[in-house]
Amino acid sequence: MQFLSDNAAAVHPTVWEALKAADSPDSPYDGDALSAALDERFAQVFDKPCTVLWTATGTAANCLALATMVQPHGAVVCHEDAHIEVDEGGAPGFFLHGAKLMLCEGAGAKLSPRAIRDMIDPIRNDVHQVQPHAISITQASEYGCSYRPAEVEAIAALASERGLGLHMDGARFANAVAFLDCAPAAAAGPVDALSFGFIKNGGLGAEAIVFFDQNLADVARYRRKRAGHLQSKGRFLAAQLHALLEGDVWLHNARHANAAAQEIAQACDGRLLYPVEANELFMRCTLAERETLRERGFGFYDWGEDAARFVTAWNTREEDALSLAKAIASL
Structure with missing residues (x-):
């Protein structure tokens, strides 16, 4: 009776069926019909336009999203127990070419506007100090606590005020939406990019990076290829996402x-x-x-x-x- 991790759970039967159905010739990389249909599929989920890129791991999803917002001389503000700090083996530094993580405290591994301000307000606006470029929050958090929509809105307002990008690590986004019993758009709030987790929730090997800013998505396409995450048979990743979204x-x-x-x-x-x-x-x-x-x-x-x-x-x-x-x- 295993309660180690949802990463170890079985693959959902609909995913296996979708993979078999996708096993026919189509355009390579992300030029196939299933990949092309992801933007519209996710736009229906969030009730607003978005651009979706698949990738094979949550770590890649987080880091590729953040790499579109953060320059090598900048930093990401996150919780001290955030996955990007504790469990990604230095991947943010690798993908972001040395950018720093600025670590905040917060109950239940959740950030608050006050904790963010306490971190960034003392930073002088000059070349001698690393400047924050983005904020990353996790929904649900590393301790299984869900941000209420109003909490996300407050952090988004601060990010907008300070000119910072806002990323959401949604490895367990589905569980947060289910707990909050709200629309996915409310659980995500006005973030710039969401790493929408599927592997922990019945997928085999596919995650989605949902960009609500088209300009960031355009940058991410190049970074995904450069990082070795543009898979040749992308239809098999897209098929998993479609299968789990179909029929909720x-x-x-x-x-x-x-x-x-x-x-x-x-x-x-x-x-x-x-x-x-x-x-x-x-x-x-x-x-x-x-x-x-x-x-x-x-x-x-x-x-x-x-x-x-x-x-x-x-x-x-x-x-x-x-x-x-x-x-x-x-x-």
């Missing part, structure tokens, strides 16, 4: 994962470190208690010395979630 499979999958997380959360009885607002749970748990859970057949990650992280997925079985809930309650 992406939302159905996210709602299932969120519901499983809520089932487990009810048994945590004051142990939770953060509110459960997506499909991740962070729980106080001693070493002996973690050993007990593992002996009972549950897989999960340790989170520091006295905590554990559990992640549910689109295919988490209800009986497994209930079993974990009962096991936690009995500790």
Whole structure:
């Protein structure tokens, strides 16, 4: 009974079917019909024009998006626990040719306008100090906390006021939309670019970079090729995105994962470190208690010395979630 990561979840059956259907000759790279149809497909999701580029990994999606906004001498303002800081192996520095990450604090791994101002206001506007060029926020955050639409709007207003780009890491964007029960456009807010995650939500190997600024998309096409991420048979990546968007499979999958997380959360009885607002749970748990859970057949990650992280997925079985809930309650 695995709760290690939604990255390890099975591929959704509709994706396999879509991949088989795409296995016929078409134009290479992103010149195929499926890739060409992505802009209109995502415009329907967000109810506004956008330009969509596929890529194979979330790290590439984040870094290619940010590379369109940030010059090598600039910086990205992000949370100190942001994925681009903690879990991408220095990829931002590589893709952004040495640009800096400016790290802020914030409850639940979420940024606030005040935290951003506290970081950037003391910076002198001269060549001797690195200047911020963009802000990156994560929806849902690295601790499974979802930004409310008003929170995104406030950060977007600050970004606009200061002339900064705004990027959203949406590795678990579907889970945030499902939790907030709002339109995708409201959960994304007025960002310039969104890394829309699909792999954690039933995809095989495709993520979407959704640009709401056409000029940024034009730059990203060249950067994607230069970075080695323009795949020859792009129709297979586009097919995955279409399959999960069709009939709102992406939302159905996210709602299932969120519901499983809520089932487990009810048994945590004051142990939770953060509110459960997506499909991740962070729980106080001693070493002996973690050993007990593992002996009972549950897989999960340790989170520091006295905590554990559990992640549910689109295919988490209800009986497994209930079993974990009962096991936690009995500790």
